[in-house]
Amino acid sequence: MSDHRGPVHVATLSPGVAHVTWGSEAVTEGWADAVATVRAGVEEALATHARVEARVRADDALGQRVATWSGMRREGVLRGLPLPEGPVDHVLYARLATDAPTDQPEGFRALLNSFLPRKRAIGQMLVRDAAGRVLLCQLTYKRDWDLPGGVVEVNESPQVATSREVLEELALDIPAGRLLLTDWLPPWSGWDDAVTLVFDGGVHDADALVSRVVRQEKEIRGLAFCTPAEVAERCADFTARRVGAALANVAGDGPAYTESGR
Template structure:
């Protein structure tokens, strides 16, 4: 017999068992930041090849938007107010990795008066580059996501992607 909420201890144990069997998703949270000239901020991670948007992986039970803000503080010393969601991308299992959900948030425009430099060992460089150059520098999966983020920014609405492709 399935426990009911009338027996809180049994009910919570039942829910905990179900929770333990649920899939866990990896969550990435990146930020699209621009300078007054419209260039895009890219970072060069030391732990993987290629350039990327600033951001990173969420910690356990951390909301994606807080993960993005935390990563910007840790890696670049920037405290950025996010302006909204641009992209959600479901990424299928690949290589040794399970599936993942990747978010891109709009970080707006930085005034350009601050020199951006890495604040930890995870990044070797950070710089603003024109969008066309940014699309050349990032890897294929991020290229599709960045292109969608720019489309979402101009359309004024977030986009949902499935492995980097718009689904509707």
């Protein structure tokens, strides 16, 4: 079922779900007028549907602005949708009948939250022994060694995440201490950019600590306390630089921020 409302076209995709599109005539008077027109179409469609969707080409910046400011939240990217000219990525927007109105603070914050940039965060722990060696993990999914830690979950404290990852992967209950280093990693080999936060794990007796380790074998192949020379040998160059920068800041006089360890 479909319905034309001037330049806005609404079609029912499935029970309770509508798809809204608009033509170039919707923006002939400018994007602000287009927003008002599309918003009216969305609100009218929500009177008979629980969900209204729009798919906007990823290269259509104006269309994305119209979709956003008409009150629809960005939900993700639909990759390679087939079109006559070939596959084209589209951004999926949607509004639910139960969403808070965008003229209310909660609704406006949720709208902004749907499209503002998000950055991956990784929490790592710098664990040392009395000789100044650093605890490294040999990982199953890459050849390089790395500091213990892992990806911060959505809405999780990076400090809490770091201790959680060390507990899950090594069965070591070590509180993450002071933040030693913030290291930005640029996009690389299919990964988006990320921020790595290195927390102080303190100084420990190496033999006693290793004796308590229970490895999560799916991710951790081995571990060892390593000298700076062994860190340089076993780690990727940017990881070795990060470890060196974090070590330099243990006393508080090293860099607090680096990019790829520099």
